Amino acid sequence: MNIVIVGAGPAGSLLACYLAGRGHRVAVYERRPDPRPRDDDEGRSINLGLSARGVKALTDVGLIADIWPLTVPMRGRAVHGPGGKVTFHPYGTSDDQILHSIRRRDLVTKLIDHATEAGAAFHFGHKVVDLDRDRPALVTEHGTVPADAVVGADGAFSTVRTLMQRGAPADFHQEFLSWGYKELTIPKVPDYHEALHVWPGGDDGLIVTHPNLDGSMTATLFLPAGRLAAITDPEAFFAERFPDALPLMPDLAEEFAQRPVGHLVSIRTTPWHDAGKVVLVGDAAHAVYPFYGQGMNSALEDCTVLDRCLAAAEDPAAAFAAFESARRPHTDVLDELSRRNFVELREQVRSPLHLLRKQADLMLARLLPGRWVPLYTMVSHSTTPYADALARSRRQDAVLGWTAAGAAGLLALTMLARKGR
Amino acid sequence: MNIVIVGAGPAGSLLACYLAGRGHRVAVYERRPDPRPRDDDEGRSINLGLSARGVKALTDVGLIADIWPLTVPMRGRAVHGPGGKVTFHPYGTSDDQILHSIRRRDLVTKLIDHATEAGAAFHFGHKVVDLDRDRPALVTEHGTVPADAVVGADGAFSTVRTLMQRGAPADFHQEFLSWGYKELTIPKVPDYHEALHVWPGGDDGLIVTHPNLDGSMTATLFLPAGRLAAITDPEAFFAERFPDALPLMPDLAEEFAQRPVGHLVSIRTTPWHDAGKVVLVGDAAHAVYPFYGQGMNSALEDCTVLDRCLAAAEDPAAAFAAFESARRPHTDVLDELSRRNFVELREQVRSPLHLLRKQADLMLARLLPGRWVPLYTMVSHSTTPYADALARSRRQDAVLGWTAAGAAGLLALTMLARKGR
Numbered sequence: 051m052n053i054v055i056v057g058a059g060p061a062g063s064l065l066a067c068y069l070a071g072r073g074h075r076v077a078v079y080e081r082r083p084d085p086r087p088r089d090d091d092e093g094r095s096i097n098l099g100l101s102a103r104g105v106k107a108l109t110d111v112g113l114i115a116d117i118w119p120l121t122v123p124m125r126g127r128a129v130h131g132p133g134g135k136v137t138f139h140p141y142g143t144s145d146d147q148i149l150h151s152i153r154r155r156d157l158v159t160k161l162i163d164h165a166t167e168a169g170a171a172f173h174f175g176h177k178v179v180d181l182d183r184d185r186p187a188l189v190t191e192h193g194t195v196p197a198d199a200v201v202g203a204d205g206a207f208s209t210v211r212t213l214m215q216r217g218a219p220a221d222f223h224q225e226f227l228s229w230g231y232k233e234l235t236i237p238k239v240p241d242y243h244e245a246l247h248v249w250p251g252g253d254d255g256l257i258v259t260h261p262n263l264d265g266s267m268t269a270t271l272f273l274p275a276g277r278l279a280a281i282t283d284p285e286a287f288f289a290e291r292f293p294d295a296l297p298l299m300p301d302l303a304e305e306f307a308q309r310p311v312g313h314l315v316s317i318r319t320t321p322w323h324d325a326g327k328v329v330l331v332g333d334a335a336h337a338v339y340p341f342y343g344q345g346m347n348s349a350l351e352d353c354t355v356l357d358r359c360l361a362a363a364e365d366p367a368a369a370f371a372a373f374e375s376a377r378r379p380h381t382d383v384l385d386e387l388s389r390r391n392f393v394e395l396r397e398q399v400r401s402p403l404h405l406l407r408k409q410a411d412l413m414l415a416r417l418l419p420g421r422w423v424p425l426y427t428m429v430s431h432s433t434t435p436y437a438d439a440l441a442r443s444r445r446q447d448a449v450l451g452w453t454a455a456g457a458a459g460l461l462a463l464t465m466l467a468r469k470g471r
Numbered sequence: 472m473n474i475v476i477v478g479a480g481p482a483g484s485l486l487a488c489y490l491a492g493r494g495h496r497v498a499v500y501e502r503r504p505d506p507r508p509r510d511d512d513e514g515r516s517i518n519l520g521l522s523a524r525g526v527k528a529l530t531d532v533g534l535i536a537d538i539w540p541l542t543v544p545m546r547g548r549a550v551h552g553p554g555g556k557v558t559f560h561p562y563g564t565s566d567d568q569i570l571h572s573i574r575r576r577d578l579v580t581k582l583i584d585h586a587t588e589a590g591a592a593f594h595f596g597h598k599v600v601d602l603d604r605d606r607p608a609l610v611t612e613h614g615t616v617p618a619d620a621v622v623g624a625d626g627a628f629s630t631v632r633t634l635m636q637r638g639a640p641a642d643f644h645q646e647f648l649s650w651g652y653k654e655l656t657i658p659k660v661p662d663y664h665e666a667l668h669v670w671p672g673g674d675d676g677l678i679v680t681h682p683n684l685d686g687s688m689t690a691t692l693f694l695p696a697g698r699l700a701a702i703t704d705p706e707a708f709f710a711e712r713f714p715d716a717l718p719l720m721p722d723l724a725e726e727f728a729q730r731p732v733g734h735l736v737s738i739r740t741t742p743w744h745d746a747g748k749v750v751l752v753g754d755a756a757h758a759v760y761p762f763y764g765q766g767m768n769s770a771l772e773d774c775t776v777l778d779r780c781l782a783a784a785e786d787p788a789a790a791f792a793a794f795e796s797a798r799r800p801h802t803d804v805l806d807e808l809s810r811r812n813f814v815e816l817r818e819q820v821r822s823p824l825h826l827l828r829k830q831a832d833l834m835l836a837r838l839l840p841g842r843w844v845p846l847y848t849m850v851s852h853s854t855t856p857y858a859d860a861l862a863r864s865r866r867q868d869a870v871l872g873w874t875a876a877g878a879a880g881l882l883a884l885t886m887l888a889r890k891g892r
C-alpha cells in the first residue's frame with residue numbers, strides 16, 4: 051500500500067517504522083523542520099517518561115537497544131514534603147518496574163533514522179492544510195499527495211481529524227485543564243538523580259521533574275493558569291510555595307520570563323477512521339492530561355495495535371475499524387486515570403489516608419507476588435490493556451474492601467465477646 | 472452600538488428585535504434565502520413546541536399577540552399504547568400549562584418583520600465564511616462587515632463559534648445521538664388534535680407529532696440511525712412496529728423515500744464570548760437533543776438574558792461574561808434533562824413504575840398547589856431557571872423518599888406490633 055502519514059512525532063515516526071518494515075510505501079509529512087541535530091542548534095527539547103508500553107513497541111521494531119543509551123532510569127518517586135524532607139518511593143519490586151526519561155528529540159530522531167533506513171520518506175517543513183477524503187489525498191502548501199490511505203498522527207490539534215470529521219456525525223470532547231504549566235531547569239539535583247521528583251502543593255501548585263543525561267533535570271511547574279500568568283516575581287512565589295526548590299533553580303527569573311505558559315488538553319472522539327481511507331493514531335485520536343505519564347506511551351502502543359490490525363484484516367476499512375474497537379475503550383479509560391492521577395500527585399503528602407492505602411497496596415503486592423498488582427504497576431510497568439488493568443484493580447479493591455469489612459467485623463465481635471464476659 | 476448578528480433563526484431574529492428596540496444599529500446575515508412566503512413556495516417547514524420561556528420572550532418584545540393566531544394549543548400528551556389504545560394525559564392543572572405548536576417559518580417571519588420595523592437590516596443569502604476577531608468584523612462571500620460586536624446565532628454547527636474558539640483553550644463537547652429521525656405527515660388525526668401525540672416504542676422507535684393549523688400533524692419518527700437508513704419497505708416496518716399509525720399516513724412510502732434522515736446533536740462548550748467582541752446565543756452556544764422540546768425555547772430565553780445583561784453592564788465584555796455565567800449552568804442542566812427525557816418518552820407505557828411516579832407527582836401537585844411542582848411543569852410551564860427547577864425537584868423527591876420510607880417504617884412497626892400480640 052501507498053501510505054501517507056501526517057506528523058513525525060513519536061506516533062507518526064514509529065508507525066513509519068512498522069509500515070515501512072512490512073514493505074508498504076510510506077511518506078511522512080511534518081510541519082516542523084527536521085528535528086535531527088544541526089550545527090546552529092541550541093538543543094532544547096522536552097523530556098518524557100518512557101514506560102513498559104513504549105518499551106514494548108520500540109522492542110517490536112528492533113530499536114530498543116539503540117534507545118537505552120539515551121535514557122536515564124527513574125527508579126522511583128522522590129517526594130519533597132513540606133519543610134524540605136525528601137522521601138523516596140521505589141516504583142516497583144523489580145528492576146523492570148522503572149521508568150526511563152528520554153528527550154523527545156532523541157527518541158524521534160532515532161525513529162526517523164530507522165524508518166528512513168527501512169524505506170520511508172520524510173518531508174519536513176510540509177504543513178498539511180487540506181484533505182481529499184474521497185481519493186484520498188492530502189494537500190500541503192507545496193502540492194497534492196495522493197495515497198491509498200492517510201494516517202493522521204498530527205497530535206492533539208490534528209488537522210487530519212478536523213478535516214476527516216467535517217460534516218460527519220462525530221462525537222468530540224475537548225477539555226482544557228484550568229491549570230497551565232511552565233518548564234524550568236534544575237542544573238544539578240543533590241540527591242536521587244535517578245528519580246522522578248515531585249513537589250506536591252495541593253491546590254497551590256505541583257512540580258514534577260525528569261532527569262536528563264547531562265545530570266540536569268527538567269522541572270515542570272503546574273499551577274492554575276490564571277495564577278501562573280499573574281506571577282511577576284517568580285522568586286518570591288517559589289520562596290513562599292516551594293522554598294526548598296528555589297535554591298535548585300539559579301536561572302529561575304530569566305527562564306520564567308522567557309518560557310511560555312503551556313496548556314493541557316484532553317480529547318476523546320469517535321470515529322477514528324473513515325472508509326478505509328483515513329485513520330488517526332496517538333494524540334490525534336486521544337489526548338490525555340500528562341499526569342500518568344502515558345500520553346506518548348499509549349501513542350506508541352497505538353502503532354503496535356494498528357500494525358497488527360493491518361496485518362490481520364482483509365482490507366484497510368476492516369483494519370481501521372478493528373483498530374478503533376480494540377483500542378478506544380482502553381484510551382477512554384486512560385483519560386479517566388490521567389485525570390485521577392492529577393489529584394493523586396498534588397495531594398499525596400497531604401493525605402495520610404491515601405499514603406496508607408498506597409502502602410497497603412505495595413505490601414499486598416509483595417505478599418502476593420503476581421496475584422496482587424497495584425493499578426499503577428499495571429498501567430506503567432505492564433502492557434495489560436488500560437481497561438483490563440482498571441477492572442482488575444477494581445476487583446482487587448473489592449477484595450480489600452471485603453477483607454477490611456471482615457476484619458472490622460471480627461474486631462467488633464471480639465470486643466462484644468469481651469464485654470460479655 | 473453597531474451589532475452584527477449571524478443567523479436569522481429563532482435566536483438571531485428575536486435578538487434583532489431586542490437590540491434594535493434598544494436603539495442599537497443591527498444587521499443580520501443569514502445564509503439561507505428570505506423565509507417569508509413567496510409565490511413559488513411549497514411552504515413546508517418543521518413545527519416546534521413553544522412553551523413558557525418562549526412565550527415570555529415573545530411577550531417581552533411585544534409580539535405574542537401576533538403569534539397566538541399562528542399556534543395550535545397542545546393541551547396534553549395523547550399516548551398511543553400497544554393495541555392502539557390512546558390515553559390522554561393533560562400537561563398541567565391550569566390553562567396556562569399547555570404547549571403551543573408553531574411552524575418555524577411562521578415564527579421566524581414574524582420576528583424578522585418585527586425587527587425590520589424596529590430598524591434592523593436583514594441580508595439573506597449571505598453565508599459567513601470568516602471572522603476577524605480583533606476588529607471585530609465578519610466576512611461573507613460578498614465582503615467584509617465591521618462591527619462593534621458580532622453575535623453568533625448560527626445554530627449547532629456555528630461557524631462563528633469555530634472561528635471564535637480557534638486556537639483558544641476552549642472546552643467543547645459534541646455528541647451525536649445514535650438515533651436519527653425522519654419527518655412524515657398525518658393529514659388528519661381522528662382524536663385529540665390539540666395534543667402532542669406519542670407512540671413510545673421502547674428500543675424499537677418513537678413517534679412524536681405536533682399539530683398544524685390546517686388540521687394535519689407533523690410526525691417525527693425516531694429510530695436507531697442505522698435501522699432507519701436500512702428500511703426499504705416503510706409500510707412493512709409500520710405494520711409491524713406501529714400498526715395503528717400506518718392508516719394515518721397515506722403518503723408514507725413516498726414521503727419516506729423523499730425525506731432525509733436527520734441527526735441529533737448535543738453541544739456543550741465554553742467560552743461563549745471573546746473580549747467583548749464576539750458572543751454566542753441559542754444552539755450555537757448549547758444544542759440539546761429535542762426530547763424536552765426546549766431547544767428553541769431556551770434559545771429565545773437566551774436573548775432575554777443577554778438583552779438584560781447588555782442593558783445592565785458597563786461594557787460589552789462585562790455583559791457577555793455576565794451572560795455566560797448567568798446562563799450556562801442552566802443550559803448544561805437542560806442538556807442533562809433532555810437526555811433523560813429521551814428514555815422517558817420511549818419507555819413511558821412500558822414502565823408501570825414510571826407511570827406510578829408520574830401519577831403521584833401530579834396528585835401531590837393537586838394536593839399541594841404551588842408547593843409541589845413537578846419537574847416537567849417547572850421546565851415547560853414556568854420560567855424558573857433550569858438548574859433551579861432541577862434542584863427544587865430533587866428536594867421534592869427527597870421529601871417523597873422520606874415519606875415513603877416513613878410510611879414503610881410505620882407499616883413494618885404495625886406488623887411487628889401485631890405479631891407481638
Ligand SMILES: Cc1cc2nc3c(=O)[nH]c(=O)nc-3n(C[C@H](O)[C@H](O)[C@H](O)COP(=O)(O)OP(=O)(O)OC[C@H]3O[C@@H](n4cnc5c(N)ncnc54)[C@H](O)[C@@H]3O)c2cc1C
Nearest residue numbers: 057059060061081099178204205332333343344345346347
Ligand atoms: C507537559 C507534558 C508532559 C508529558 N509527559 C509525558 C510523559 O512523561 N510520558 C508520556 O508518555 N507522555 C507524556 N506527554 C504526552 C506526550 O507528549 C504526547 O502524548 C505525545 O507527544 C503524542 O505523540 P503524537 O506523535 O501522537 O503527537 P505529537 O507529539 O503532538 O506529534 C504530532 C506531530 O504532528 C505535527 N503536525 C501537527 N499538525 C500538522 C500538520 N497540519 N501538518 C504536518 N504536521 C503536523 C507536529 O508538528 C508534531 O511533530 C506529556 C505531555 C505534556 C504536554
Ligand SMILES: Cc1cc2nc3c(=O)[nH]c(=O)nc-3n(C[C@H](O)[C@H](O)[C@H](O)COP(=O)(O)OP(=O)(O)OC[C@H]3O[C@@H](n4cnc5c(N)ncnc54)[C@H](O)[C@@H]3O)c2cc1C
Nearest residue numbers: 478480481482502520599625626753754764765766767768
Ligand atoms: C427534530 C427536532 C425537533 C425539535 N423540536 C423542538 C420543540 O418542539 N421545541 C423547541 O423549543 N425546540 C425544538 N427543537 C430545537 C430547535 O429547533 C432549536 O433549538 C432552535 O432552532 C435553535 O434556534 P437558533 O436560532 O439558535 O438556531 P437555528 O434554528 O439553527 O438557526 C441558525 C440560523 O443560522 C443560519 N446560519 C448557519 N450558519 C451560517 C453562516 N455561516 N452564515 C450565515 N448564516 C448561517 C442558519 O441558516 C439558520 O437560519 C427541535 C429540533 C429538532 C432537530
